[in-house]
Amino acid sequence: MSPEFSDKVKKQVQDILAHYPEKKAALLPVLHVAQQEFGFIGEDTERMVAALLDIKPVQVREVVTFYTMYNRKPVGKYHIQVCSNLSCSLLGGAGLLDFLLKKLNIGLGETTKDKKFTISTVECLGACEQAPCMMVNFDYYGDLDEEKIDKILDNLK
Amino acid sequence: MVKIFIDEKPFEVEEGITVFTAAEQAGIEIPHLCYHPAFAPEGTCRMCLVEIEGVPKLELSCATVVRDGMKVSTNNERVVEARKGVLEFLLADHPMDCPICDQAGDCKLQDYYEKYGMFESRYSENKEKREKKRKIGQTLIHDQERCVLCRRCVRFTREITKTHELGVFERGVHAEISILEDGPVNNKYSGNLAEICPVGAITDLDFRFQTRSWFLKSGDSICPLCSRGCSITIDSHKGFSHFKVPKRVYRIQSRRNENINGFWICDIGRYGYGYINENRLEQILLKNEQNEAMDWEKALKILSEKMKKVHPMDRSSGAVLILNPWLTNEELFLIKKFLIENQEFENVYLIDIPDGEGDDFLITTERSPNKRGLQELGLKAKSLSSDKLPEKIKLVLAFTPPNIDSAGSASVKAVFDKAETKILFASNKNDLSDVSDMVFPTAVIAEKSGSLINIDGVLQNFSPALEALGDSRPEWQILVEMAKEIDINHKYYDQFSSPETILQEIRKEISDFGKKSD
Numbered sequence: 001m002s003p004e005f006s007d008k009v010k011k012q013v014q015d016i017l018a019h020y021p022e023k024k025a026a027l028l029p030v031l032h033v034a035q036q037e038f039g040f041i042g043e044d045t046e047r048m049v050a051a052l053l054d055i056k057p058v059q060v061r062e063v064v065t066f067y068t069m070y071n072r073k074p075v076g077k078y079h080i081q082v083c084s085n086l087s088c089s090l091l092g093g094a095g096l097l098d099f100l101l102k103k104l105n106i107g108l109g110e111t112t113k114d115k116k117f118t119i120s121t122v123e124c125l126g127a128c129e130q131a132p133c134m135m136v137n138f139d140y141y142g143d144l145d146e147e148k149i150d151k152i153l154d155n156l157k
Numbered sequence: 158m159v160k161i162f163i164d165e166k167p168f169e170v171e172e173g174i175t176v177f178t179a180a181e182q183a184g185i186e187i188p189h190l191c192y193h194p195a196f197a198p199e200g201t202c203r204m205c206l207v208e209i210e211g212v213p214k215l216e217l218s219c220a221t222v223v224r225d226g227m228k229v230s231t232n233n234e235r236v237v238e239a240r241k242g243v244l245e246f247l248l249a250d251h252p253m254d255c256p257i258c259d260q261a262g263d264c265k266l267q268d269y270y271e272k273y274g275m276f277e278s279r280y281s282e283n284k285e286k287r288e289k290k291r292k293i294g295q296t297l298i299h300d301q302e303r304c305v306l307c308r309r310c311v312r313f314t315r316e317i318t319k320t321h322e323l324g325v326f327e328r329g330v331h332a333e334i335s336i337l338e339d340g341p342v343n344n345k346y347s348g349n350l351a352e353i354c355p356v357g358a359i360t361d362l363d364f365r366f367q368t369r370s371w372f373l374k375s376g377d378s379i380c381p382l383c384s385r386g387c388s389i390t391i392d393s394h395k396g397f398s399h400f401k402v403p404k405r406v407y408r409i410q411s412r413r414n415e416n417i418n419g420f421w422i423c424d425i426g427r428y429g430y431g432y433i434n435e436n437r438l439e440q441i442l443l444k445n446e447q448n449e450a451m452d453w454e455k456a457l458k459i460l461s462e463k464m465k466k467v468h469p470m471d472r473s474s475g476a477v478l479i480l481n482p483w484l485t486n487e488e489l490f491l492i493k494k495f496l497i498e499n500q501e502f503e504n505v506y507l508i509d510i511p512d513g514e515g516d517d518f519l520i521t522t523e524r525s526p527n528k529r530g531l532q533e534l535g536l537k538a539k540s541l542s543s544d545k546l547p548e549k550i551k552l553v554l555a556f557t558p559p560n561i562d563s564a565g566s567a568s569v570k571a572v573f574d575k576a577e578t579k580i581l582f583a584s585n586k587n588d589l590s591d592v593s594d595m596v597f598p599t600a601v602i603a604e605k606s607g608s609l610i611n612i613d614g615v616l617q618n619f620s621p622a623l624e625a626l627g628d629s630r631p632e633w634q635i636l637v638e639m640a641k642e643i644d645i646n647h648k649y650y651d652q653f654s655s656p657e658t659i660l661q662e663i664r665k666e667i668s669d670f671g672k673k674s675d
Contacts, residue, residue: 057340061337062324066326
């Protein structure tokens with residue numbers, strides 16, 4: 001079954017397309033909309049987006065695999081991205097990542113059985129002033145320690 | 158025109174061309190991997206950096222347009238240093254498996270390493286391990302480790318075939334050329350990918366691990382498999398003094414020709430060389446004489462006896478001549494002069510070569526290399542498959558093409574069945590070679606010289622890319638010798654020492670013959 005956008009999203013895509021002189025220029029924002037809609041960008045979605053923008057599926061694949069913010073596999077309800085860059089690492093980011101993985105009993109890039117949490121690392125989140133930090137879906141959490149992480153996870157239902 | 162200085166020498170060059178092209182025209186080679194004249198410059202490999210006076214950084218010669226008064230250095234210390242640096246990066250993860258790489262000997266990376274290599278590596282880290290044999294198409298294997306990401310192959314599938322099978326996925330150190338799960342390279346020009354790959358990343362299954370390129374001798378020729386007449390090079394192997402090699406021709410590659418095929422050839426022409434290697438007739442065969450060695454002189458005498466037996470009065474009704482559109486202009490001319498006009502063969506038939514699927518690029522639906530030549534020479538031949546045959550046939554001379562199909566040979570067989578004396582001129586064994594009274598082995602296009610006229614009326618000359626096999630000879634030579642033996646005007650044929658001399662004679666009679674000549 002190839003995926004299809006809901007009418008509301010179709011409208012959204014039309015609005016995006018109106019911003020650009022060429023259809024293919026809208027590839028990045030349309031992929032974001034698609035990811036919001038389906039949770040990830042699979043082969044079928046690639047094909048659908050390619051048809052929508054008059055480009056080839058292989059060109060969509062190039063873009064999807066180039067940018068790390070597009071998920072090529074389904075992720076949990078909460079996608080936790082832990083910064084692995086310099087400032088966070090100096091302040092114990094790696095230890096916190098291990099703590100998280102152990103706590104949720106999954107490996108890096110994996111999703112918990114209840115499909116609630118996915119953990120991955122991310123390059124600099126641009127929030128070094130509150131290192132070590134992480135992002136849960138689109139929310140930032142900084143100045144982390146194990147206690148704080150416990151609390152954050154408890155609040156995520 | 159603008160005036161520029163390359164390595165301190167002044168040159169007048171066309172406006173708007175790149176520094177790279179200007180240097181090329183001046184005979185200066187700038188190292189490059191990603192640049193290919195068929196595509197827009199991409200600038201991914203960084204090998205073509207040059208110094209331009211007044212510009213602080215080194216510039217990409219492939220993407221920099223010439224300006225009046227520009228002073229370019231292509232080979233000073235700074236440029237060479239940069240090249241070494243670029244090469245060091247390109248080779249950082251290169252597997253250096255040249256001893257088992259098919260590209261070795263043809264490889265630009267290898268050539269540049271010889272010239273600009275650091276030799277002692279400064280890397281102590283392990284090299285990245287990647288997939289070494291991903292099948293990306295029917296005849297193509299991609300080696301991720303050898304790939305330098307020049308994107309020539311990607312651009313080929315986007316700009317030339319417009320089939321878009323290949324892409325660069327992932328990024329940075331993980332970047333790789335790949336296909337979609339369900340989209341292998343599937344077009345009629347896919348073999349060009351192995352040819353344009355500047356390194357050994359894309360290799361051709363047809364050539365993979367078959368031989369080493371330095372054992373091969375390249376010869377120029379023309380592809381006879383359709384009416385386009387693409388320029389090709391044929392790479393053949395002579396074998397070694399103590400053992401034979403399994404093939405003669407190992408590969409066919411395209412040869413640049415802006416008038417005909419640009420840089421490319423189709424897969425039909427690239428892989429369709431089997432007839433040059435296999436099933437060849439190497440000796441003159443005479444029926445009823447078992448394994449007797451027969452030389453040309455003796456055989457031609459026997460042939461002339463057989464031909465003289467047919468009384469001139471019977472020629473118009475009883476002698477049949479069967480031609481094919483693989484014959485060169487020169488051979489067709491000799492056939493016209495000697496067999497049709499002098500020997501009065503009136504029943505001239507042409508073997509029909511069935512059409513194939515064409516496209517709007519190179520492949521023509523007509524699959525005959527020289528049908529235009531036949532027309533321009535004014536040779537009128539009936540169709541062997543649809544026109545009526547004479548009632549009684551005393552003598553038939555048949556020239557068959559290497560790729561005659563079962564329908565074609567059946568149509569010739571129908572003539573042979575009615576005929577008393579059957580003479581065959583063929584390069585390859587076919588259904589007719591066993592039922593002929595005499596079989597003369599002929600050379601294939603790759604082994605002879607002459608000219609053909611392609612579908613657009615362009616006359617192209619070609620020379621042998623390899624020697625004729627065994628006792629086989631080109632038809633023009635056989636015809637000249639036959640004519641000297643039989644024709645009362647035999648002195649006329651003394652002038653024909655080569656196909657060029659025959660073409661001159663054609664042009665004396667038909668002044669605008671092959672008017673769009675190369």
